[in-house]
Amino acid sequence: MELIFLGTASCYPTADRSVSCTLLRFEDGRIWMFDCGEGSQVQLQKSSAKPGRIEKIFITHLHGDHLFGLPGLLCTLSNNMSESKSDILLEIFGPHGLRRYVRECLSLSRSMLNFSYVVHELIIAQHQYPDDWQDWKVDSDDDGRLHPQEIGGRSIVCDDNGVWEVNSDIVVHEATLEEALRDKALENGHSTPAMAAQFAKDIGASVLVLYHYSQRYRQTAHDAEGDVDSVTKLLAEAEAALSDCDSCSVVASGDLMEIPVKRRE
Amino acid sequence: MELIFLGTASCYPTADRSVSCTLLRFEDGRIWMFDCGEGSQVQLQKSSAKPGRIEKIFITHLHGDHLFGLPGLLCTLSNNMSESKSDILLEIFGPHGLRRYVRECLSLSRSMLNFSYVVHELIIAQHQYPDDWQDWKVDSDDDGRLHPQEIGGRSIVCDDNGVWEVNSDIVVHEATLEEALRDKALENGHSTPAMAAQFAKDIGASVLVLYHYSQRYRQTAHDAEGDVDSVTKLLAEAEAALSDCDSCSVVASGDLMEIPVKRRE
Numbered sequence: 001m002e003l004i005f006l007g008t009a010s011c012y013p014t015a016d017r018s019v020s021c022t023l024l025r026f027e028d029g030r031i032w033m034f035d036c037g038e039g040s041q042v043q044l045q046k047s048s049a050k051p052g053r054i055e056k057i058f059i060t061h062l063h064g065d066h067l068f069g070l071p072g073l074l075c076t077l078s079n080n081m082s083e084s085k086s087d088i089l090l091e092i093f094g095p096h097g098l099r100r101y102v103r104e105c106l107s108l109s110r111s112m113l114n115f116s117y118v119v120h121e122l123i124i125a126q127h128q129y130p131d132d133w134q135d136w137k138v139d140s141d142d143d144g145r146l147h148p149q150e151i152g153g154r155s156i157v158c159d160d161n162g163v164w165e166v167n168s169d170i171v172v173h174e175a176t177l178e179e180a181l182r183d184k185a186l187e188n189g190h191s192t193p194a195m196a197a198q199f200a201k202d203i204g205a206s207v208l209v210l211y212h213y214s215q216r217y218r219q220t221a222h223d224a225e226g227d228v229d230s231v232t233k234l235l236a237e238a239e240a241a242l243s244d245c246d247s248c249s250v251v252a253s254g255d256l257m258e259i260p261v262k263r264r265e
Numbered sequence: 266m267e268l269i270f271l272g273t274a275s276c277y278p279t280a281d282r283s284v285s286c287t288l289l290r291f292e293d294g295r296i297w298m299f300d301c302g303e304g305s306q307v308q309l310q311k312s313s314a315k316p317g318r319i320e321k322i323f324i325t326h327l328h329g330d331h332l333f334g335l336p337g338l339l340c341t342l343s344n345n346m347s348e349s350k351s352d353i354l355l356e357i358f359g360p361h362g363l364r365r366y367v368r369e370c371l372s373l374s375r376s377m378l379n380f381s382y383v384v385h386e387l388i389i390a391q392h393q394y395p396d397d398w399q400d401w402k403v404d405s406d407d408d409g410r411l412h413p414q415e416i417g418g419r420s421i422v423c424d425d426n427g428v429w430e431v432n433s434d435i436v437v438h439e440a441t442l443e444e445a446l447r448d449k450a451l452e453n454g455h456s457t458p459a460m461a462a463q464f465a466k467d468i469g470a471s472v473l474v475l476y477h478y479s480q481r482y483r484q485t486a487h488d489a490e491g492d493v494d495s496v497t498k499l500l501a502e503a504e505a506a507l508s509d510c511d512s513c514s515v516v517a518s519g520d521l522m523e524i525p526v527k528r529r530e
Contacts, residue, residue: 003494013307014343038337039304042278064374068337071301075329076277097373106402109329136413148401181318265511 001026001261003172005253006043008211010176010190013039017219017255020066020212022172023049024261034172039098040069041076047256051077059094062101071105078113088115089151096121096155097140103147118151118229125158130189170261171205172253174212175234193234193237197241200248208250209259210238219254266291266526268437271308273476275441275455276330278304282484282520283332285477287437288314289479289526290451299437305334306341312521316342317323324359327366336370343378354416361386361420362405368412383416395454408476435526436461437518439477440499455510458499462506465513473515474482475503484519 002025007018019037021044026032030052033040054077060066074090081088092102099119106113140264146152148259185192191199193210200208214219218230235252242248251259268292272283276517284302286309294346296319298305307318325331339355346353357367364384382445411417441455450457456464458475465473475496483495500517507513516524 011344012337013304013306015311036333039278039307042280042304064337064340064370064376067374068333069303070276070368072329072333081277101373104366104373105329105333108366108369108405109327109332110401112401134377136377138375139410140373140426145404172515210293251334264341 001263003170003209003253003259003261004045004047004049005211005255005257005259006040007037008253008255010174010214010216012214013037013065014111014215017213017215018043019069020060021069022211023054024048025049025053029053030055035060035066036070036073038068039064041073044073044253048258052081052198053090055090057090057092059092059098060093062097067098067101070102071109071111074102074106074113074117075109078111078115079177081114090115090117092117092119092153093156094119094122096123097138099153100140100142103142103145103150104148113147113149116149116151117147118153120153120237121155123155123157128158168203168205169264170207171200171203172209172211173199175210175238176212176214178233179237181256187248193238194241197238197245197248197250199244200250201245204247206248208238208242208248209253210234210250211253238245266528268435268474268518268524268526269312269314270476270520270522271312272300272304273478273518273520273522274330275439275477275479277480278302278330279480282362282478282480284310284334285325287476288312288319290314290318294318295320300325300331301335301338303333303337306338307519309338313523317346318329320353320355322357324357324363325361327360332363332366335367336374336376338373339367339371339378339382343376343380346379351500355380355382357382357384357418358397358421359384359387361388362403365405365407368407368410368415371412378412378414380416381416382412384420385418386420386496388420388422393423408413413421421521433468433470434529435472435474436465436468437474437476438464440481440503441477442474443498444502445488458503459506462503462510462513465515466507466510469512473503473507473513474518475499475515478520 004023009017009019013019016037020035021040022034024032033054085088173192173196174191175196177185179192179194182192231252238250268456269288274282274284278284283304285300286302286305287299289297298319299306438461439456440458440461442450444457444459447457497518
């Protein structure tokens, strides 16, 4: 079982670093995808993963750098899938609004698929919306008219604490900006490596994997030694924040990196 | 004045060839973009064009390989644009349904822009829709509720002949499949090089530029001599079809290729 990082950048893709898309590949080759930023289908071609083995896609939130690659991925999966596999049901999970997004993109582009899909939506508790959510009212409801290959999905409600479940050995957490830029990170709804480390400690994770770096940080592999504007700096900050925690280690992911995941004994 | 080809593939992008996106750069650096398939913003970074000089975007049709890069491009243009330029109005033109597509993608992803945009829609004549258009009814109308940075656009109606205007020296025409696969090309609404050549002759163009190749054809630059499954084959077919026409030459475009365009005397 491995995590395969197809894109580890925040905000926008470059030729060197693609935006968010992470695969979890099981021992039998089945794949769950987490986020699908623009260009993820090309990253997928470069990786060791087999596109036809994707069975579930989870979208963490609807920002474009986590979402805009999904319609193209669905079309390409369909183009490359033989008719004999058309009994597949691809399950897509994400926040309220995702069902409408997928349907609008596929319908307006008149994209038929040769497999079925379903979008299950997570319903956020009222108190979890940002303060300014009502300043720009967006209709996130779908009108109930299914895409020809769409199956009606579920609405999944969170528990009384506003979460679905947090019980992880390995945590993949964004670390967009360094600690010195914490205010800017918070302003944009992002995190620093120290914040990611604190969350990993809070839930008792044994491995923290960083990703979703600002494009200002070059990738570790390309760094000159001592380069301060690199992912190495973000990693060092997380390591420092975890120095009092023997049970948790930290890894900085990079595009196309594969990280093994062990099942609990 | 140049044409800059950012993507010349049909259907889906690969690491070697991106999907449709073509720039026309004027002598003063202003840019008009034609189509914006997924990944066009990364191709744009690799090119000699300056993203901030894009002032008009034309979407030829709403298939995903011509469209799915547009929302991400708009977000990245906004991210990279200084506040002082926020008086820009970006004009986007395309078929009916494009306004709704752009608005839904930007709104559901809660993407604010720091410039204004407008979508002008071309209204297709009833007799121009494919026969099976009514088999899958898609609501292409927008509901009139503008995105916060959107200006209300025009509806542009074609003339009695069902066209807007055709009067070109240079024609950029798709040539998806070779002549031996003409039936398959027609089935998918595509063209062969001979069909592209005929069109160029019909309108009296002096230069025909081929693009939008099936991914089955490798790019010219990568070919071994005599390789039959390459863009060279498509070019040869167009040249043969134009052998009786002294006034029209043909070029096979490739990703990141720049082709000079001369103004009429």
